Amino acid sequence: MPNLSRRHLLRGAIGGGVLGAAGLLTVPQMVHAAEGLPLKVVNRTGRYKSDDIWVHVVGTELATGRMGHVKANGNFAAAALSDNHADGYARYGVRLSEMKSLPLAALSGRVYISMGKQLKFKVVGTGSGLGLQYPAGWVKTDPSYKILHDFMEFTNNDSGFYCNTTMVDMFGLPMYITLAGSKTRTIARYEEGARARIFAEMRKRPAFKKLVVGNLRVIAPGHGLDRGIFSSTYLDPYIDARWKQYETETLTVVANNITYRGTVEGSKLVFRQGGAVKASFARPSTRDVLFCDGTLAAPNDGVGGPIAAVLAAGLNRGVLQRPKQPIKNADLYYRAKRTNHYSRIIHENTVDGKAYGFAFDDVCSQASYIEDGSPKNVTLTLQPF
Known part of the structure; x- marks a missing residue:
């Protein structure tokens, strides 16, 4: 079974752009039936009630190439321009309190977690049909910029389940994935108090301190460079x-x-x-x-x-x-x-030292990535902070 690193899972969706199916690596080998793989989200934040936590599952349906979201019953709903509300944005969130287990469709996408409010997506027309703009927490004008959130990435197909937590764009919430299948594995669980330490350590470094956005997130230095708050000649x-x-x-x-x-x-x-x-x-x-x-x-x-x-x-x-x-x-x-001290600091605050601090962090298996050809269920645990 080939290793589907983050480079193959999801390539794109930066700067609020439209994320499509191009570049996804699919494998014809049949190992399990992808439809209906149970996803569970566990709230251990200690500060947010499950009523105040929203789960959004979005992505590209592998069989058709259509973009859309997964509803609370596990059914995939293709994006439609009518999804956009009067303000121009779609809401695809499900309250965690209303979601015991969400059956995942066969798609490649993301599980977004937000605190207090739903995130805003946007259905747009593209040359190949309808696309979906994802939140971009590193873009100051993004409508979800002031909402505390983060996400995991995944591809769920008939060859297996491939997933990662990612800090390539930003770090907002401490959370980790447990994937049960041929064996049970957990990746990139944060140490106790890690979020506060990450924010503090970033603020201590003059070149990196502007990457800290209040108590919401730390954005990756590449995005900081594009915003003019990180040196374009640092390295x-x-x-x-x-x-x-x-x-x-x-x-x-x-x-x-x-x-x-x-x-x-x-x-x-x-x-x-x-x-x-x-x-x-x-x-x-x-x-x-x-x-x-x-x-x-x-x-x-x-x-x-x-x-x-x-x-x-x-x-x-x-x-x-x-x-x-x-x-x-x-x-x-x-x-x-x-x-890249941003990547260093994040790695130093995970129990196993794994993280996706930059796009090629999978070199020498340093990334927060796991896969299984016979998955049974996947759990995303939101840690205390």
Whole structure:
């Protein structure tokens, strides 16, 4: 069974954009019947009653490519322009107090949790039909910006259940997933008091403190960069040093169990195998590294994509100065002066050290991701904070 990392689960939906089915990896192998997989949400917040917690299940129906939401009875309802209320936004929330267990349809999507109020979605027309705009907690003008919320991501198909909690865009609520199937596993449970520590540690770092939005959330530095509250050159000294280093040294990268050797030629980091050029990368910007995009975009080509992921992970974790990559020893991560401290702080506050602090955090299995080919049920636990 292939590993469906977050890169394959959901790619897009940034900045309030329309999230569609493009890029989703589906597997024809039949292992279980996806329709009706029970989802349970457990309230252990200690401060919000279940009447005040809203659960929104949205996504793309895999059989048809239609976007929509899952109703309280587990039925999928395709998005319709009539879903938008007079204010222009749709509400798809179910009160947690009214939801003992929600049967999930076969779709790829998200489970949003919000406190006190329902989130606002928007049904819009696109070239390929109707699309759905998701809340974007990092966009100040988003109508859900002032609502405390967070989300998990999943793909539920006939090959299994694939899911993660993600901090790639933001961190709002401490919560973790338990997936029961061939075995029962829990991923990325936060330590006691983690949320307060994460907020406090971010505020202590001058370069990162503006990423803290009151007591609502911490937004990822890439989104902060786009908003003008995080330096667009923050990682440049580290990136420049690595490009200079590999003008005279060789960077060895093992990706998909294949070894490539890279050196900077002109302005590009060029990787060869047996003398033949297999991939090359222009010097990335700070934004490219934080978003794992731009010059570090990872096409699903089996060569350039896997190498790009290793490079992006090494640059975010501040370990690319080590000439053999990837670095599996997590104790070596985030020691560089210029590193992704947002990701570091979140990782340090989970019990198992797992988190999705950036898009390629699945390199060396550091991400808050689990899957099972024979799932029985999935539980999302909202932790005290």
